[in-house]
Amino acid sequence: DWTPNAFVEETVQDLKDQLGNDKVVLGLSGGVDSSVAAMLLHKAIGKNLYCIFVNNGLLRKNEFEDVLHQYEGMGLNVKGVDASARFLDALAGKSDPEEKRKTIGRVFIEVFDDEAHRIQDVKWLAQGTIYPDVIESVSATGGPSATIKSHHNVGGLPDFMKLEVVEPLRALFKDEVRRVGASMNMDSQLLGRHPFPGPGLAIRILGDLTREKVRILQEVDAIFINNLRSWNLYDKVWQAGAMLLPVNSVGVMGDERTYEKCVALRAVESTDGMTADWVNLPYEFLQKTSNEIINKVKGVNRVVYDISSKPPATIEWE
Numbered sequence: 001d002w003t004p005n006a007f008v009e010e011t012v013q014d015l016k017d018q019l020g021n022d023k024v025v026l027g028l029s030g031g032v033d034s035s036v037a038a039m040l041l042h043k044a045i046g047k048n049l050y051c052i053f054v055n056n057g058l059l060r061k062n063e064f065e066d067v068l069h070q071y072e073g074m075g076l077n078v079k080g081v082d083a084s085a086r087f088l089d090a091l092a093g094k095s096d097p098e099e100k101r102k103t104i105g106r107v108f109i110e111v112f113d114d115e116a117h118r119i120q121d122v123k124w125l126a127q128g129t130i131y132p133d134v135i136e137s138v139s140a141t142g143g144p145s146a147t148i149k150s151h152h153n154v155g156g157l158p159d160f161m162k163l164e165v166v167e168p169l170r171a172l173f174k175d176e177v178r179r180v181g182a183s184m185n186m187d188s189q190l191l192g193r194h195p196f197p198g199p200g201l202a203i204r205i206l207g208d209l210t211r212e213k214v215r216i217l218q219e220v221d222a223i224f225i226n227n228l229r230s231w232n233l234y235d236k237v238w239q240a241g242a243m244l245l246p247v248n249s250v251g252v253m254g255d256e257r258t259y260e261k262c263v264a265l266r267a268v269e270s271t272d273g274m275t276a277d278w279v280n281l282p283y284e285f286l287q288k289t290s291n292e293i294i295n296k297v298k299g300v301n302r303v304v305y306d307i308s309s310k311p312p313a314t315i316e317w318e
């Protein structure tokens, strides 16, 4: 029978045998899969695991600092790379969803390759690929969660793509990954995190991006997520987030007429993201959250709640 403890013991031994004294590079995303993969490798090879955590400027509010700090606390050899400006500059003026995804994917590869290049004699690229990624083999773009195929001795590719690939979670489903993490005493908040797309807030800001729009959405998202936590709703929801709409609408604040942005909140239940249904959040929760957003976030004067299921809608709006 499969148990997380036996899996950890066996996998760590296999990784030791396979990797010996070799150096391994791994891209952390802040998500469950890459974090658990990193922890297994850390147990097997310690300081020979070089983790890279890239801030693309499109993460949740304070996420880069908080998660980096948490990784350091876990003893991981991790380098945080703040490439926000590079991503946001590359995205300026781009409004097409696929163009935004491609741009983020390209800049990520450039940044990751620069960093991987600084590690002398690195032999392996580790990835947190899990079984559903293997069978789908649809490679999502935009971050370390994306599956990157290995190519051997092919010219013109980034150097890190020429590395051998090691994927210790290849045979596991998401719930098994969480159990493996728990058996290594990883933080339950880290293991229970909602999925978050590689392109981050870029695909939740409809149309073109500016730093101001990113700031507004980070504030809105933080209020929504914190409230879900304080109402004990976070763990009942599969994924939640806010979308910044390319719409201004008229409102009134004090005796002044406003003409400001509208945000949509989305919370869904799902098992694998392929189908999803909106969550029937309590009216009182929605009321308090909406008031808090409009009162605290400058630039927003209207909040709506998305009650579309997937299909035919998708979870993200782009």
Ligand code: XMP
Pocket: 101, 140, 141, 142, 143, 145, 146, 195, 196, 197, 198, 199, 239, 273, 274, 310, 313, 314, 315, 316, 317, 318
């Ligand atoms: P949709 O919007 O297609 O999303 O219903 C399904 C799940 O996939 C995530 N998602 C992405 N993840 N890169 C990613 O790494 C992407 O480009 C991307 N687009 C969507 C989405 O957050 C949801 O969990």
